[in-house]
Amino acid sequence: MHNFDFVKPGSVAEAAEALKAEDAMALGGGQTLIPTMKARLNAPSALVSLSGMAEMVGVSGSDPVVIGGATTHGQVAAEAGYPALAALAGQIGDPAVRSRGTIGGSLANNDPAACYPAAALASGAVIKTDRREIVADDFFVGMFETALEEGEIITSVSFPVPAKANYQKFLQPASRFALVGVFVAQFDSGVRVAVTGASEEGVHRWSAAEEALSANFSAEALEGLSVASDGLMSDLHGSAEYRAHLVKVMTGRAVRAAG
């Protein structure tokens, strides 16, 4: 790994200032960034640690549930008063990964197979940064791409709590990411379905399922639907056709589990 300057700011304002340095990067829990730095896929000049600021850590509120950007998966699993979200956080990686990895880091990275983007998109979460608020529908732009600008910091994420919700993850056992994961959230205003792990564009909504489930919230409502394999990922873990099949299966499971 190339060397870098380690910066531990005391406030979000100090962190934002430090991130103005050329090739500086924010460090959340490092559970993705450190492996990529070992592989020399990333070589920042400076890492600005976001983990030591009390203003960015913690879970509060009941609806919406507000989670600080530097809150670990483990803390969300233990404390979030949004059961489907807590359960999702408790299935990320393994216990040691959950002790370090953060929600802000996961959302900012927008790995196409990560779990949190599905929760944020299906819940209609609002991502708050040091500059503005971004609704989830505008936040996820593409694979590893978000609406975040250079040096912009996710300070918190605000989750409206649905009447019913569930996340079903078909585990890719080597990476512990989702081969396909589906988050279903039923609000008074309708149902939102977000799919991770499947598309080459990253997390996305499945609008046909949303329409069917908004009319009839049952797994049977999905029966007539099919998922096209165009634009889905294909790799040694699963073909695009297999992932397309899984999207429907996992959506049905999520609806059944949500009750």
Next chain:
Amino acid sequence: MTELSMTVNGKTVTGKAEGRTLLVTFLREELKLTGTHVGCDTSQCGACQVHVNGQPVKSCTMFAAEAEGADVRTIEGMANADGSLSVIQQAFQDHHGLQCGFCTPGMVMTTAALLKENPKPTEAEVREYLEGNICRCTGYHNIVKSIMAASGQDVSAIAAE
């Protein structure tokens, strides 16, 4: 190089680290605490697990600088004060929970974290909690048995000695 200070196994320690120095490198090469192992160096295997402020972490995937001021516990801090094996360590010995022993430091640290969170886990809960710890010798069965025994549960019905 900067000077870092942290508490490791109850003692205040200082040592030098670059920005890129991993916690496991700091523990092994600066503090000479070589009980924490590097297996895969890709945060898969868990041989490098230690506790930081009471939480299990993979020390190959955390910078030493992030542990500045933290309370770190390693396998060297797991024995009883008189040097005898702790309940967890003794259970691993009694139930053949190790063969080559390379993964064992991580297994013991993970067990301690699990039992703190869940003092009487079911076998399924133990297996789930071990998701981030890889052992290539035992087939896990006797590790699970050791952990169940360390939690004070009857393991006579768990087969495969």
